[in-house]
Amino acid sequence: MLLHLPNLLTTDELKWAHEVLNGAAWADGRNTAGNQAVHAKNNQQLPEGSKEVQLLRDLVLRGLERHAIFFSASLPKHVSPPMFNRYGGETNRYDNHVDSAIRYLPGGVGRVRTDISCTLFLSDPASYDGGELVINELFNPQRIKLAAGDMVLYPGTSVHRVEPVTRGHRTACFFWIQSMVRSTEQRKLLFDMDQHLMHLRGSLGETEPAIVGLTGTYHNLLRMWADT
Ligand code: NI
Numbered sequence: 142m143l144l145h146l147p148n149l150l151t152t153d154e155l156k157w158a159h160e161v162l163n164g165a166a167w168a169d170g171r172n173t174a175g176n177q178a179v180h181a182k183n184n185q186q187l188p189e190g191s192k193e194v195q196l197l198r199d200l201v202l203r204g205l206e207r208h209a210i211f212f213s214a215s216l217p218k219h220v221s222p223p224m225f226n227r228y229g230g231e232t233n234r235y236d237n238h239v240d241s242a243i244r245y246l247p248g249g250v251g252r253v254r255t256d257i258s259c260t261l262f263l264s265d266p267a268s269y270d271g272g273e274l275v276i277n278e279l280f281n282p283q284r285i286k287l288a289a290g291d292m293v294l295y296p297g298t299s300v301h302r303v304e305p306v307t308r309g310h311r312t313a314c315f316f317w318i319q320s321m322v323r324s325t326e327q328r329k330l331l332f333d334m335d336q337h338l339m340h341l342r343g344s345l346g347e348t349e350p351a352i353v354g355l356t357g358t359y360h361n362l363l364r365m366w367a368d369t
Contacts, residue, residue, distance in 0.1 A: 144293065321369055
């Protein structure tokens with residue numbers, strides 16, 4: 142499932158994020174790539190443990206918590222700590238690769254299975270050329286370049302790349318989610334059902350007996366499929 146979540150960050154938050162990013166020291170992105178990805182990756186990242194990473198991480202996690210659709214769409218069990226990258230100049234691309242299935246958390250405090258990959262765009266798309274996130278869906282590659290503050294969720298299983306940035310810089314935040322519901326198909330069914338239920342509640346009210354019944358069905362499916 143490919144999902145666009147608009148406005149994860151506000152305009153003021155983005156402005157503040159760019160002030161923090163402008164003062165940060167960037168490092169080679171290959172430091173955190175797996176064996177296959179290291180050959181494809183040529184970008185920069187904020188180093189783990191820097192003050193800026195901690196500030197920006199908190200900002201993104203607050204954005205996730207208040208977003209109306211994020212929880213329903215991803216049913217998160219674990220969220221890997223958000224990281225930040227930059228493409229431009231000599232370090233401007235990330236060729237086709239697959240993300241490692243398991244991310245080891247900094248400090249050896251656990252692991253996250255990468256069911257869902259997340260990219261939160263931070264740069265105004267008019268400020269750079271190229272830099273599309275291309276997700277190789279069968280027969281139909283998706284080319285994604287979103288407004289600053291918008292996020293895309295996509296399956297961790299996909300082969301994907303970031304096209305070379307040929308003008309300006311593209312900064313983004315990226316992280317992974319281990320979902321309570323491992324199966325993409327089951328997660329999508331639950332999300333669709335939850336969305337339809339929200340619309341029905343809006344038009345018919347919370348107490349309509351069929352809505353109460355269907356809400357129960359949603360939770361019973363979640364109970365059957367979720368691993369908490
Ligand atoms: Ni990737």
